[in-house]
Amino acid sequence: xxxxxxxxxxxxxxxxxxxxxxxxxxxxxxxxxxxxxxxxxxxxxxxxxxxxxxxxxxxxxxxxxxxxxxxxxxxxxxxxxxxxxxxxxxxxxxxxxxxxxxxxxxxxxxxxxxxxxxxxxxxxxxxxxxxxxxxxxxxxxxxxxxxxxxxxxxxxxxxxxxxxxxxxxxxxxxxxxxxxxxxxxxxxxxxxxxxxxxxxxxxxxxxxxxxxxxxxxxxxxxxxxxxxxxxxxxxxxxxxxxxx
Amino acid sequence: xxxxxxxxxxxxxxxxxxxxxxxxxxxxxxxxxxxxxxxxxxxxxxxxxxxxxxxxxxxxxxxxxxxxxxxxxxxxxxxxxxxxxxxxxxxxxxxxxxxxxxxxxxxxxxxxxxxxxxxxxxxxxxxxxxxxxxxxxxxxxxxxxxxxxxxxxxxxxxxxxxxxxxxxxxxxxxxxxxxxxxxxxxxxxxxxxxxxxxxxxxxxxxxxxxxxxxxxxxxxxxxxxxxxxxxxxxxxxxxxxxxxxxxxxxxxxxxx
Numbered sequence: 234x235x236x237x238x239x240x241x242x243x244x245x246x247x248x249x250x251x252x253x254x255x256x257x258x259x260x261x262x263x264x265x266x267x268x269x270x271x272x273x274x275x276x277x278x279x280x281x282x283x284x285x286x287x288x289x290x291x292x293x294x295x296x297x298x299x300x301x302x303x304x305x306x307x308x309x310x311x312x313x314x315x316x317x318x319x320x321x322x323x324x325x326x327x328x329x330x331x332x333x334x335x336x337x338x339x340x341x342x343x344x345x346x347x348x349x350x351x352x353x354x355x356x357x358x359x360x361x362x363x364x365x366x367x368x369x370x371x372x373x374x375x376x377x378x379x380x381x382x383x384x385x386x387x388x389x390x391x392x393x394x395x396x397x398x399x400x401x402x403x404x405x406x407x408x409x410x411x412x413x414x415x416x417x418x419x420x421x422x423x424x425x426x427x428x429x430x431x432x433x434x435x436x437x438x439x440x441x442x443x444x445x446x447x448x449x450x451x452x453x454x455x456x457x458x459x460x461x462x463x464x465x466x467x468x469x470x471x472x473x474x475x476x477x
Numbered sequence: 478x479x480x481x482x483x484x485x486x487x488x489x490x491x492x493x494x495x496x497x498x499x500x501x502x503x504x505x506x507x508x509x510x511x512x513x514x515x516x517x518x519x520x521x522x523x524x525x526x527x528x529x530x531x532x533x534x535x536x537x538x539x540x541x542x543x544x545x546x547x548x549x550x551x552x553x554x555x556x557x558x559x560x561x562x563x564x565x566x567x568x569x570x571x572x573x574x575x576x577x578x579x580x581x582x583x584x585x586x587x588x589x590x591x592x593x594x595x596x597x598x599x600x601x602x603x604x605x606x607x608x609x610x611x612x613x614x615x616x617x618x619x620x621x622x623x624x625x626x627x628x629x630x631x632x633x634x635x636x637x638x639x640x641x642x643x644x645x646x647x648x649x650x651x652x653x654x655x656x657x658x659x660x661x662x663x664x665x666x667x668x669x670x671x672x673x674x675x676x677x678x679x680x681x682x683x684x685x686x687x688x689x690x691x692x693x694x695x696x697x698x699x700x701x702x703x704x705x706x707x708x709x710x711x712x713x714x715x716x717x718x719x720x721x722x723x724x725x726x727x728x729x730x731x732x733x
Contacts, residue, residue, distance in 0.1 A: 234585040237532070262582060263534045288481070288508040290534050290592075329506060331689040332478035334603070336593040343585065350587075430585045 238410050239425035240267035240388030244274035244318060245414025248423045251451035252413045261427055265337060267388045268294025268354035272318050273415055275463045281326045293333035294354040295361040300327050313464040335360065344435045351382035355389040364407065366394040373407060374400055383436045386410060391417035393424050395444045404439045411446065421476040422448040479504060482667045483682035484511035484538065484641030489671025490520035492680045493527060495708035496670050505684060509590060511641045512538025512607035516551060516571050517672060517726050519716045525579040537586035538607040539614035543568060544575055545583035552614035563723045570721050588613065599693050604635035608642040617666065619647040627653050630662050636693060637663045644669035646681050648701040659694045665701055678733035679705040
């Protein structure tokens with residue numbers, strides 16, 4: 234079974250549409266979104282609507298959470314600044330974001346051993362903690378133990394990687410999905426992941442789970458221009474062009 | 478957030494198609510399938526394909542477990558010798574018609590899916606299982622002793638537990654709180670899309686609504702709607718009769 238995992242769309246509709254086209258071509262058996270649908274761009278409602286329309290299982294990211302405390306007045310939509318990205322969000326979509334779960338866990342019993350895949354936005358300890366490629370190995374293993382995770386999938390840092398940690402002849406995987414709509418690894422293309430679970434997938438077999446990073450082109454310039462033509466800071470447009 | 482939950486399609490394509498038509502009109506935000514895609518009718522491959530095509534997160538039912546492993550045991554608790562004999566025909570027929578790719582899909586389905594919520598300072602887990610958290614083929618009937626039901630949910634760390642397998646829908650609210658305060662847990666059987674057994678032959682599924690102000694101390698903070706929908710029962714029953722499957726399964730569809 235092939236599962237598509239993506240996150241950190243950040244209201245970038247042109248990138249999101251390109252990702253969906255690529256994903257639909259890939260025909261995965263299931264798809265999950267690991268949060269941060271909004272912020273930094275002008276299309277939060279369009280992104281949320283498409284995710285809701287498709288019924289994709291979705292987590293709450295720290296930007297999605299931020300919206301809960303936001304007070305929007307008629308004036309808010311006239312004020313330049315980064316909060317414009319959140320003020321745009323409709324009440325109905327705010328309610329949706331508020332009722333998103335923090336984590337999703339898939340519990341497999343393929344072999345005699347359990348195999349748990351855990352999805353979180355930042356980490357299983359905190360919605361806005363970064364789990365990076367060089368985060369202390371012991372720290373990550375402890376956190377995974379505490380969360381009952383054999384494979385941990387996160388977003389939030391916008392820097393994709395797949396790390397395999399060995400502990401007592403068992404292999405734990407940590408995967409950062411990168412970002413659909415705001416990459417920060419110097420490659421301006423969008424990024425998401427497709428994993429393959431096989432009948433022999435097991436924590437005892439290092440290579441029994443396949444993780445593929447997919448990069449896709451989209452119209453970065455048009456997307457950046459849309460930011461520049463809005464009340465959002467222009468730095469957000471440059472960040473898309475430079476993927477930083 | 479409105480979550481559609483369906484299960485126990487049992488290779489009944491006309492029922493599944495009618496379900497999709499119905500659910501598309503109901504503004505749901507997410508959709509999960511709680512297993513038993515195959516068995517008892519002639520369209521196991523088509524049902525699998527429709528669910529895969531839509532990318533619906535799905536867990537393994539006991540029948541999927543058996544077919545995924547090319548086993549002749551579906552884990553079904555048939556009571557009489559007659560039921561056992563009929564069941565044997567169904568599983569060997571299903572094993573015969575299911576193709577390799579579809580079998581591989583069934584083989585790699587997860588056993589449970591858990592949504593961990595952190596909402597309004599509560600931690601709250603929604604757990605999807607096919608039968609029970611302990612066993613894919615354990616039946617959790619409505620009349621189960623309250624203590625036993627609570628123990629199962631507490632052991633599985635489930636505040637809201639949704640399951641199928643019995644084909645008899647219900648929603649039970651249990652309180653595992655103490656003097657310190659209420660802690661409401663919900664046990665929800667979502668019924669069956671393609672083989673209802675509650676004397677209503679229409680297909681059934683559930684829409685679960687999580688309110689933004691939802692807490693464990695508020696009994697009413699989630700809403701459970703049982704939806705029933707009409708489908709072409711005669712087409713599904715005829716398909717059974719025109720196949721090597723026992724005609725008894727056609728009558729069961731007609732009677733619910």
